[in-house]
Amino acid sequence: MSVRTQESALRIALVFPGQGAQHPRMAAGLYGHEAVFTAAMDEALELLGADGERIRSAWLARTTTADFDDVTVSQPLLYAVDHALGRMVLDWGVEPVALMGHSVGELVAATLAGVVGFADGIRLMRARIRQFAQTPAGGMLAVAAGLGEVEDLLTGQVHLAAVNARRQLLLAGEREPLDRAAQALRERGIVCRDARARQAFHSPVVDEAVEASMPDWLATPLNRPRRTVYSAYTQGVLTDDTALDHRFWARQAAETVHFAPTLDRLLADHDCLLVEAGPGNSLSTVARRHPAVVRGGSEVAPLLPDGAQDDVRDRRSVAAAKERILPLQQPVRA
Structure with missing residues (x-):
């Protein structure tokens, strides 16, 4: 393996997972051991x-x-844990070349970029509890297929929630139509499984809740990003005008997440060490299959083990990731 020069060193990009990545005790092994993570979680829980x-x-x-x-x-x-992990990494002296999130993970990226204040982010999450809990019973379905294989099922009751990779999609809808779609996919020999969600996020099913959230968003101060954010809704770098658009942020919960093309854009722009700052390895698994990673131009480093509830493994995983990250924190010629 060749040794990278300073001029060709990888830059750090932080990526934040969203709905479906959660599990009990996610990152709990860091609580009480990593001071910045602990303080950020205590702040979130108090807020x-x-x-x-x-x-x-x-x-x-x-x-x-x-x-x-x-x-x-x-x-x-998820918002609190992703944010606390991101704060921890930044406290190591990391200055990422980019931040990117999936679903609620994009709000974390926006928070760490200074677009949304953390207290405001928690306030919006508290409001989301009230607004989205009353949406029709639904969910999301993870599907190992390309868009062409499922297009006939997107009939107005089942919706494309996310494009995570060339053959990795999320569908969303109310429970009965989504179950019918799952049965049809299995009959075609297509692997699918329920994602960990009780609401049909990223679909029109939650449109009323999104509109109910608009006053809370309009009351939220927005700022121009101080760090570069790649948005999975615009499929590129978040512009100042978009960052200051309250409706853009409010609508995200009902819009399709275009993670795959956004990752394409990020890895075309930069050779990165992609650090997944959140529970599980879902985004790392997707990124490892990306051509830029397969050919060795970019690399992947999840902070946490996949789905573990082992406190010691949490700490060992973070320590291993830190060993990979810190040597890259040297001046890189623009």
Whole structure:
């Protein structure tokens, strides 16, 4: 393997997962051991107010609670954990060349870029609990297929929620139509499984909740990004004008996530060490198959083990990732 010169060194890009990546005790092994992570989680739980203790209990439980995958737990908890992990990495002295997120992970990227204040982000998550919990019973379906293989199923009741890779999609809809779509896919020999979600995020099913969230968004100060954010909704670098558009942010919960083409753009622009700052390895698994990673131009380093509930493994995984990341923190010629 060749040794990279300073001029060709990888740059760090932080990527943040969203709905479906959550699991009990995600990153809990860092709590009380990593000072910045702990402080950020304590701040989040305090800002969650009356919801904080309930969410803390669900997070630290050894088994999945009945509502763990519901918006009332998963969304604020994912936002808090992703943000705390990102803060921890930044505290190591890392200055990423880019931030990128999937679903609620994009709001984390925006927060760390200074577009949205953290307290405002938590306030919006608390409002989301109220607004989205009453949407029709639904979910999301992970499908190992290309768009052409599922287009006939996108009939108005089932919707394209995310394009994660060339043959990795998420569909969303109310429960009965989504179950019918799953049956049709299995009859075709296409592998699919329910994603961990009780709401049909990234589909018109949540349109009313999105409109209900608009006053909260309009009351939120927005700023120009201080770090580069790649948006999976615009499929490129987030511009100042878009960052300052309240409706753009409010609509994300109902819009398709174009993760794959956005990752294409990021890795065309930069040779990166992609650091997945969130639970699980879902985005790392996708990124490892990307041609830029396969040919060795870019690399992947998840912070956490995949789905583990082992505190020691959490800490060992972060230590290993840190060993890969810190040597790259040297001046790189523009």
